[in-house]
Amino acid sequence: QSVLTQPPSASGTPGQRVTISCSGSSSNFGSYYIYWYQQFPGTAPKLLIYRSNQRPSGVPDRFSGSKSGTSASLSISGLRSEDEADYYCAAWDDSLRVFGGGTKLTVL
């Protein structure tokens, strides 16, 4: 059972906008930024969003993040086939990193 809650799956067609949610508690969301990672099968997670809504260099601006209270979301606009991957949210809780259960994004 993961500390942060994500829907197990999401889907969309090319060009669509998809949003993945992540919820937590006041101990992890309350004062802290949320992070998002993208993971393709057989590879290590890659940092996608930091400080809730910032993109590392090289991440397309189609990816955006937001946070409000004990919920956060990752949005992908102009969905592409290469966006099909697993997405994990992460937060800081009691001096350790905690992750969501992951959302498998399928591009139909």
Next chain:
Amino acid sequence: QITLKESGPTLVKPTQTLTLTCTFSGFSLNTSRVAVGWIRQPPGEALECLALIYWNDDKRYSPSLQSRLTITKDTSKNQVVLTMTNMDPVDTATYYCAHSVYDFWSGYYFDYWGQGTLVTVSS
């Protein structure tokens, strides 16, 4: 350029102790507000943070696994070692090490990851 690479056995028997080594380059674990962590991922399952070791040798462990884990660092070799005792088949997973930095409103977050190493626990 920050890189990390995990090494260790690919197969361990139940009850044995697992020892994994993370060898890194491009940063120093003597640098303030830098850490290295271990994260695992069972096949088809989610990520789980196991342990963190900070630049000042402070350590944090997953509460559910704390009694079985030990994390140490050797800054002269640029290595971090994780040991996990009493291995069980449920510990079968890909084990990643990752570089971590401190942000006041984020805690320590992972930005660079190793490629991971699959460890299978089976007799």
